[in-house]
Amino acid sequence: MKTCLMASVATAMTLMATGSVAAQEKPGFKDTPMLPGGQWRVHGADRPAPVVVAPAATPGGPPADAVVLFDGRSLDAWKPDRIAWPIADGALTIPSRAKSGGENNLVSKQSFGDVQMHLEFRSPNPPTKTSQDRGNSGIWFMQRYELQILDGSQNPTYADGTVGAVYGWKPPLVNASRRPGEWQTYDIVFERPRFAADGSLVRPAYVTALLNGVLVQNHQAMLGTTIWRQVASYKAHADAAPIQLQDHDSPVSFRNIWVRPLPEAAIAQDLKKDGK
Numbered sequence: 314m315k316t317c318l319m320a321s322v323a324t325a326m327t328l329m330a331t332g333s334v335a336a337q338e339k340p341g342f343k344d345t346p347m348l349p350g351g352q353w354r355v356h357g358a359d360r361p362a363p364v365v366v367a368p369a370a371t372p373g374g375p376p377a378d379a380v381v382l383f384d385g386r387s388l389d390a391w392k393p394d395r396i397a398w399p400i401a402d403g404a405l406t407i408p409s410r411a412k413s414g415g416e417n418n419l420v421s422k423q424s425f426g427d428v429q430m431h432l433e434f435r436s437p438n439p440p441t442k443t444s445q446d447r448g449n450s451g452i453w454f455m456q457r458y459e460l461q462i463l464d465g466s467q468n469p470t471y472a473d474g475t476v477g478a479v480y481g482w483k484p485p486l487v488n489a490s491r492r493p494g495e496w497q498t499y500d501i502v503f504e505r506p507r508f509a510a511d512g513s514l515v516r517p518a519y520v521t522a523l524l525n526g527v528l529v530q531n532h533q534a535m536l537g538t539t540i541w542r543q544v545a546s547y548k549a550h551a552d553a554a555p556i557q558l559q560d561h562d563s564p565v566s567f568r569n570i571w572v573r574p575l576p577e578a579a580i581a582q583d584l585k586k587d588g589k
């Protein structure tokens with residue numbers, strides 16, 4: 314190992330001295346076996362390097378290619394159903410129904426399909442009410458598929474309705490909730506469903522979610538459009554639609570919301586069985 318390192322250093326010094334770094338062939342091989350799909354070789358020299366994305370300076374912050382939906386100051390990326398959600402101390406809070414006059418969801422102006430999402434939320438403190446009436450909100454991908462937000466701390470409710478649940482379908486793998494009044498993080502990958510031209514379902518939506526850094530959904534297939542007291546099902550829709558934050562008549566707060574629209578390559582492995 315030591316010899317190898319010394320050789321590498323010597324090579325690098327030589328290259329620096331001759332100024333021929335740019336002329337060097339890309340690292341990798343041209344004589345290794347082809348991988349499934351027939352496009353690239355194992356360790357192939359010709360395979361494009363990944364695009365560089367600068368991560369945030371602090372964990373949880375938006376990376377360089379993120380679409381920032383809420384930075385603590387502006388509601389510009391959103392359209393409320395009725396009245397603006399007020400901003401205070403860098404956080405959005407769902408206004409009371411007395412002020413809004415009725416259900417007042419927050420809808421992103423931009424539409425998305427496959428996305429990575431980061432969001433932070435805080436359940437009301439002190440908590441009031443019980444079960445589904447305590448700290449209820451939710452992230453509705455494509456305005457249809459809900460990943461539940463609820464006060465999950467010492468708040469008994471039905472399992473497929475607690476925080477981290479695919480509402481009405483899959484409880485979270487574990488309850489990783491913090492206490493009311495504490496900021497909580499959600500990191501999510503959502504894959505939109507695919508429909509055939511005739512509207513039939515080709516591939517369901519999938520969701521992977523970490524709540525406070527703990528896995529609560531692992532590439533979980535979603536059952537369909539979220540619905541209360543019924544079995545969800547799919548109905549064909551466009552490839553992109555807004556993200557909606559739910560108003561469920563509870564003053565839940567939000568901060569640091571960003572998404573990264575994902576390329577088809579992010580899910581291609583699951584679509585193409587030959588590994589292309």
Ligand code: MG
Nearest residue numbers: 449450451462
């Ligand atoms: Mg909800």
